[in-house]
Amino acid sequence: xxxxxxxxxxxxxxxxxxxxxxxxxxxxxxxxxxxxxxxxxxxxxxxxxxxxxxxxxxxxxxxxxxxxxxxxxxxxxxxxxxxxxxxxxxxxxxxxxxxxxxxxxxxxxxxxxxxxxxxxxxxxxxxxxxxxxxxxxxxxxxxxxxxxxxxxxxxxxxxxxxxxxxxxxxxxxxxxxxxxxxxxxxxxxxxxxxxxxxxxxxxxxxx
Amino acid sequence: xxxxxxxxxxxxxxxxxxxxxxxxxxxxxxxxxxxxxxxxxxxxxxxxxxxxxxxxxxxxxxxxxxxxxxxxxxxxxxxxxxxxxxxxxxxxxxxxxxxxxxxxxxxxxxxxxxxxxxxxxxxxxxxxxxxxxxxxxxxxxxxxxxxxxxxxxxxxxxxxxxxxxxxxxxxxxxxxxxxxxxxxxxxxxxxxxxxxxxxxxxxx
Numbered sequence: 256x257x258x259x260x261x262x263x264x265x266x267x268x269x270x271x272x273x274x275x276x277x278x279x280x281x282x283x284x285x286x287x288x289x290x291x292x293x294x295x296x297x298x299x300x301x302x303x304x305x306x307x308x309x310x311x312x313x314x315x316x317x318x319x320x321x322x323x324x325x326x327x328x329x330x331x332x333x334x335x336x337x338x339x340x341x342x343x344x345x346x347x348x349x350x351x352x353x354x355x356x357x358x359x360x361x362x363x364x365x366x367x368x369x370x371x372x373x374x375x376x377x378x379x380x381x382x383x384x385x386x387x388x389x390x391x392x393x394x395x396x397x398x399x400x401x402x403x404x405x406x407x408x409x410x411x412x413x414x415x416x417x418x419x420x421x422x423x424x425x426x427x428x429x430x431x432x433x434x435x436x437x438x439x440x441x442x443x444x445x446x447x448x449x450x451x452x453x454x455x456x457x458x459x460x461x462x
Numbered sequence: 463x464x465x466x467x468x469x470x471x472x473x474x475x476x477x478x479x480x481x482x483x484x485x486x487x488x489x490x491x492x493x494x495x496x497x498x499x500x501x502x503x504x505x506x507x508x509x510x511x512x513x514x515x516x517x518x519x520x521x522x523x524x525x526x527x528x529x530x531x532x533x534x535x536x537x538x539x540x541x542x543x544x545x546x547x548x549x550x551x552x553x554x555x556x557x558x559x560x561x562x563x564x565x566x567x568x569x570x571x572x573x574x575x576x577x578x579x580x581x582x583x584x585x586x587x588x589x590x591x592x593x594x595x596x597x598x599x600x601x602x603x604x605x606x607x608x609x610x611x612x613x614x615x616x617x618x619x620x621x622x623x624x625x626x627x628x629x630x631x632x633x634x635x636x637x638x639x640x641x642x643x644x645x646x647x648x649x650x651x652x653x654x655x656x657x658x659x660x661x662x663x664x665x666x
Contacts, residue, residue: 296542305531305534305535310525311520311523314524323527327526327529327533330530334530335537338538339541348509349509350516353512353516356516357512357516364484398521398523401521401523403521404521405521422480422483422484422485423519426484428485429480441476445476448478448480448511452510454514454517455510455511455514460514460516
């Protein structure tokens, strides 16, 4: 990931400019082009892709699974899926980093929802979910990107923020989110949707 | 393009947010994807939400253990060479001058070679060869006027296919060669030490 340039405006409050996150710096091949090379079996290109995406892939999966050993296993599966299916990446449907992180998140969520993993995980989740909204700050305070996301999450209502973080960072289905927060299903759907709109606009996401 | 501000009524596209966060079960997810193809506003909404989720993911970035890189690149290398071998095998099998020769071995079972003299390569497979103790191995040879040259070790049998061995690809076939198989010490040897259990003549 590219370090955030000093003096860039919009870091202090919403709405900010489009995020530079995961864009390539000058002189670097962009991820789209690298994935095309990977689709053709280029192992050197894949190593570059690995170096670029492994930190968010691993970090996100560990965040969802709350277990480093399992996270490493699932991250390995996700990164091999990137290798095997790079030819299916379609730039018209979203950015390369979104494609990669979608694979990673789905794999993490699948693992969370699989029966074998659920029992061990219950215990870890039980203590951690109370402060779901605060975890962003706890685990990733060092990163400016994380700070920006944290800032925008703070701009949501409590229910929007809790719904989104439970769904995304804890891998809850929306009915599980509804149960955990004691709110009607329909309410959760709209809170997630409205919260994501606000987050999207605050982060200045381009798509 | 922004869709924020538009009031969206009740209906499947209420699920766009939950879908983008992978918070639907697989049946709902499939149903929503079906809706997506006929919904005018949904694709843009989902793209924006997916890009927003990406920001949440990037915010969770953490340095992975070095063992992850070794494991992933190692697996990619292995998958890649398996793919190379598959391609090499496919090119022998589809060569215009490909010929197939099969014969029973004196140990039991059948050895089969598909060879392309022009491509100077062959693929060897067998079925029903007796299973050897771990100290021994079946070794394949190109045998020509200059003697026998190693062409590789017979790989293990595929599970559940009547003792059929994984195809072995070997290049270095020269005109006039026959293909032989011997039983050798595990790991193979540079020159045969026993009498071939089968010799296949390619020009038969």
